[in-house]
Every structure is written in C-alpha cells, then in structure tokens.
Amino acid sequence: MEKVLYINGEWSGTELKKIEVLNPANGELVGTVASAGKEETRAAIEAAHEAFGPWSRLTAYDRSSYLDRLYDLMMEQKDEIAEIMTKEMGKPLKESLGEVQYAASFIRWYSEEGKRVYGRSIPASHENKRMQVIKQPVGVVAAITPWNFPAAMITRKLGPALAAGCTFIVKPPKETPLTAIKLVELCEEAGFPKGVVNLLTGPSSVIAEEIMDSDKVKKVTFTGSTEVGKMLIEQSAKTVKNVSMELGGHAPSIVLDDADLDKAVRGIIASKFRNAGQTCICINRVYVHENKYEEFTKLLVEETRKLKVGNGMDEGTDIGPIINRDGYEKIKQHVDNAVEKGADCVLGGKGKDEGNACFYEPTILKDVNHDMLIMNEETFGPVLPVQKISTDEEGIELANKSPFGLAAYVYTESLSRGTRLIEGLDYGIIGWNDGVPSAAQAPFGGFKESGIGREGGTEGMEAYLETKYVSIVI
Numbered sequence: 305m306e307k308v309l310y311i312n313g314e315w316s317g318t319e320l321k322k323i324e325v326l327n328p329a330n331g332e333l334v335g336t337v338a339s340a341g342k343e344e345t346r347a348a349i350e351a352a353h354e355a356f357g358p359w360s361r362l363t364a365y366d367r368s369s370y371l372d373r374l375y376d377l378m379m380e381q382k383d384e385i386a387e388i389m390t391k392e393m394g395k396p397l398k399e400s401l402g403e404v405q406y407a408a409s410f411i412r413w414y415s416e417e418g419k420r421v422y423g424r425s426i427p428a429s430h431e432n433k434r435m436q437v438i439k440q441p442v443g444v445v446a447a448i449t450p451w452n453f454p455a456a457m458i459t460r461k462l463g464p465a466l467a468a469g470c471t472f473i474v475k476p477p478k479e480t481p482l483t484a485i486k487l488v489e490l491c492e493e494a495g496f497p498k499g500v501v502n503l504l505t506g507p508s509s510v511i512a513e514e515i516m517d518s519d520k521v522k523k524v525t526f527t528g529s530t531e532v533g534k535m536l537i538e539q540s541a542k543t544v545k546n547v548s549m550e551l552g553g554h555a556p557s558i559v560l561d562d563a564d565l566d567k568a569v570r571g572i573i574a575s576k577f578r579n580a581g582q583t584c585i586c587i588n589r590v591y592v593h594e595n596k597y598e599e600f601t602k603l604l605v606e607e608t609r610k611l612k613v614g615n616g617m618d619e620g621t622d623i624g625p626i627i628n629r630d631g632y633e634k635i636k637q638h639v640d641n642a643v644e645k646g647a648d649c650v651l652g653g654k655g656k657d658e659g660n661a662c663f664y665e666p667t668i669l670k671d672v673n674h675d676m677l678i679m680n681e682e683t684f685g686p687v688l689p690v691q692k693i694s695t696d697e698e699g700i701e702l703a704n705k706s707p708f709g710l711a712a713y714v715y716t717e718s719l720s721r722g723t724r725l726i727e728g729l730d731y732g733i734i735g736w737n738d739g740v741p742s743a744a745q746a747p748f749g750g751f752k753e754s755g756i757g758r759e760g761g762t763e764g765m766e767a768y769l770e771t772k773y774v775s776i777v778i
C-alpha cells in the first residue's frame with residue numbers, strides 16, 4: 305500500500321522519497337508513505353489559509369453536516385480502520401475497534417457542540433452603549449499527533465477545529481501514518497471542501513519548523529512528549545501562536561483501606577494494561593494503604609496473570625508489542641533498576657526481544673520506593689509498581705511528588721476521604737473508582753509539565769475560538 309500527501313483536495317507526492325511503515329509485532333512492511341519537505345508543508349499551509357475564509361463563513365449547521373457524514377463513514381468502515389491501526393501500531397484488534405468508536409465520538413459530539421458556540425451580551429454602564437462578546441475560529445490549525453492513539457488523537461483535535469470553523473493540517477507520527485491517511489480519505493469521501501483538511505507525512509523536524517515559522521498557522525495542537533512540547537512552546541513565541549499541549553504523565557493511583565478491592569483491581573488493570581501501558585493517562589504507580597496492601601497485591605497478581613501477550617491480530621491477545629526498541633529498553637531499565645534497588649518482582653519481569661519485534665510481560669513490582677526510576681518517570685509499558693502507605697495524607701504527598709499532573713486515580717468508598725483526595729491531588733483528570741475516565745464530552749489535559757489547555761468537552765471547543773469584544777455606542 306503506497307500512500308501520499310493530501311494537500312488542497314489532491315493526493316500528491318508520489319515522486320517524493322518514501323518512508324516504510326513496519327508492523328511492530330513482526331517487523332513486516334505494512335505500507336510506505338511520502339516524505340514531505342518544506343515545499344509541501346508550505347503548500348499545505350497555503351491551501352488551509354485559502355480555504356479558511358469560505359469554511360469559517362459557513363453556518364455551524366452546514367459544517368455539522370460534513371462532520372456527520374464523516375462520523376457515518378467511520379462507523380461503516382470501522383473494521384478496516386481498526387485493522388490498519390493494529391497492523392501499524394500493534395494494539396489488540398478489540399482495542400483498535402474500541403479506539404475507532406472513541407475517535408468517532410469526538411466527531412459526533414463536536415458536530416453538535418459547534419451549534420452551541422454562544423457569545424454574550426454584557427450590561428453597559430452608559431445608556432447609549434451596548435457591549436457584546438462574539439466567538440470566532442482561531443484560523444489555520446496544525447495538529448501534530450502521537451502513535452499511541454493513531455485515530456482518536458487526530459479526531460479529538462479535528463472535530464472541534466472543523467466545527468469551530470478552522471481549517472486543518474495534520475502531521476501524524478512516522479509509526480502510524482496509515483490510520484491518519486485512512487481518516488483523511490474518509491474526509492475526502494465526506495466531501496469537505498478542498499483545503500479544509502490537509503495531510504503531511506514525513507520528518508517531524510522539517511515539517512514542524514515550517515509550521516512553527518509560518519504566521520499563517522494560528523494554532524498548533526500537539527500530543528506527545530513533554531520534551532518535544534517544550535520545544536514547540538519555545539518556537540511558538542516567534543509568531544505568538546495559540547498552543548494546546550497534551551504532554552507526558554506519570555499517573556498515581558491511591559487505594560485506601562475502605563476501597564472495594566475487586567473494583568480497584570479491575571480499574572487499575574484496565575488503566576495500566578490498555579495499549580500495553582503505552583498511554584499518557586495510564587496508572588504508572590500505585591500507593592496502597594498498609595491494612596490492605598497484601599490482600600490487594602495478591603488479587604492484582606491473580607488477575608493480571610490472566611492477560612495474554614501476543615500479536616494484536618491474534619484472537620485473545622490482551623497485550624500487543626512495544627512500539628519500538630527504545631520503548632522496550634526503557635521498560636527494561638525501569639524494571640531492572642527497581643529490582644536492583646530492592647523491589648520484589650511478584651509477576652513477570654521479563655521481555656522478549658525477537659529482533660524485529662519486542663514484547664514485555666505484564667509485570668508487578670512490590671515494595672518499591674521513590675529512590676527508584678519507575679516511581680519518578682513515565683514507563684510507557686505494562687509494568688505496575690506498588691508501594692505501601694500508612695495515611696491518606698502520605699498518599700497525596702507521594703502522588704503529587706512529580707513534575708507531571710495529567711491523570712490520577714483514587715479508590716475509596718468514603719465520600720469524605722475521597723473528596724479530600726481529589727481536592728488535594730494536582731492533576732487535571734481524576735478517576736474515582738474509575739480506571740477509564742476519558743470521554744468526548746469531558747475535558748482532558750494536565751497540570752504542571754503535563755501540558756497547556758484542554759481537549760474534549762466545552763473546553764476543547766473553546767481551544768479553537770478567539771474571543772472578540774465589541775463595544776457599540778448607539
């Protein structure tokens with residue numbers, strides 16, 4: 305399968321250098337994509353800039369009907385999208401299908417939300433004055449997206465941007481461009497006017513530099529590492545671009561001694577082992593009250609042991625491959641470092657390097673502490689360290705001991721203890737007895753070095769709007 309760039313309603317770039325996309329489960333070639341350079345990036349920016357005026361002047365109802373068509377097409381072709389996703393990214397097919405549904409939910413929700421972009425009228429202090437606030441689209445948006453959710457991290461940006469009246473350029477990562485191409489093919493089939501949606505595949509550094517330098521691109525929305533996010537924030541200063549940054553996490557989970565342990569184990573497994581632990585909001589460390597520590601850990605090991613590692617295309621696989629060798633080495637380093645420093649590895653602890661594919665067993669480490677790397681850095685793998693705590697306050701203090709503040713989880717049946725926990729945690733998303741808090745209608749984003757702004761919900765729409773205040777003397 306050879307795929308090319310989508311600029312101004314045309315597929316182009318067959319003559320460009322090709323980049324291979326390999327299946328992380330076996331190293332097989334899944335497809336090739338074109339490597340866009342400066343010229344193609346400028347053409348995409350120009351196309352989105354030209355298309356902005358007419359698209360932004362359509363009514364919200366007209367824009368909504370395009371988004372509805374895209375939603376329907378995604379649902380009709382969900383099996384095909386899911387298969388592409390599993391082959392290029394590795395996640396189990398059942399998870400890919402879940403992701404397609406999740407991705408489409410952003411298109412449907414923002415198709416409706418676009419009709420509810422309201423301004424306001426402010427009472428004036430002079431009889432002959434009228435004061436109004438109106439909302440307008442920010443302009444051309446460039447989205448730089450990650451490999452761990454190849455579809456949903458595009459649609460969480462595309463849905464609100466297009467609904468608001470912005471035009472869009474997507475730059476997917478080198479690991480998962482084929483899902484992005486499929487989504488853009490569906491945009492074409494849905495009939496979006498030319499230039500409204502554009503796609504660039506190729507080297508991030510070249511494409512991002514052009515995007516960040518351009519004064520025609522008014523907003524950059526990025527999901528990825530904190531390191532790259534910081535670079536983009538610095539580069540955005542040149543043209544004072546509006547930015548949304550969804551960056552790294554290191555999610556804690558606190559399990560109190562009045563928690564329903566079955567619920568806690570179910571939620572923690574769902575959070576940690578989804579996508580082989582390669583999600584920004586997955587639980588990366590668990591703090592358990594000493595009264596329930598042994599019982600909780602035993603149950604957690606019993607349930608985690610049932611998870612099956614393998615190729616995401618095989619029936620029954622729960623945990624697919626690790627995306628690449630760097631990711632695999634980091635997981636190994638975290639486990640080895642914890643064990644060297646005294647952690648007790650009660651499940652797993654081993655990887656399988658097949659040369660062209662790397663897998664890691666679901667792993668549970670007991671008796672960890674904050675001297676270990678794993679308690680201080682995002683692992684991005686199927687490893688769960690568990691630490692004993694004596695009080696609720698100790699749980700909050702340890703959970704907040706991180707420069708990151710994306711997601712945190714609490715397990716307690718007590719309204720008052722739970723309320724104190726959620727209020728004390730410096731995190732943008734909290735799951736209370738819930739391991740899977742994400743939803744199209746809810747704000748997603750972090751405190752501290754986990755990012756700037758929110759995606760999803762009404763906040764996610766606001767991110768693509770400018771506020772204009774108009775003072776009128778009559």
Ligand code: SIN
Pocket residue numbers: 452453456582583584585586742
């Ligand atoms: C992420 O962790 O990057 C996204 C996960 C989600 O949207 O649930």
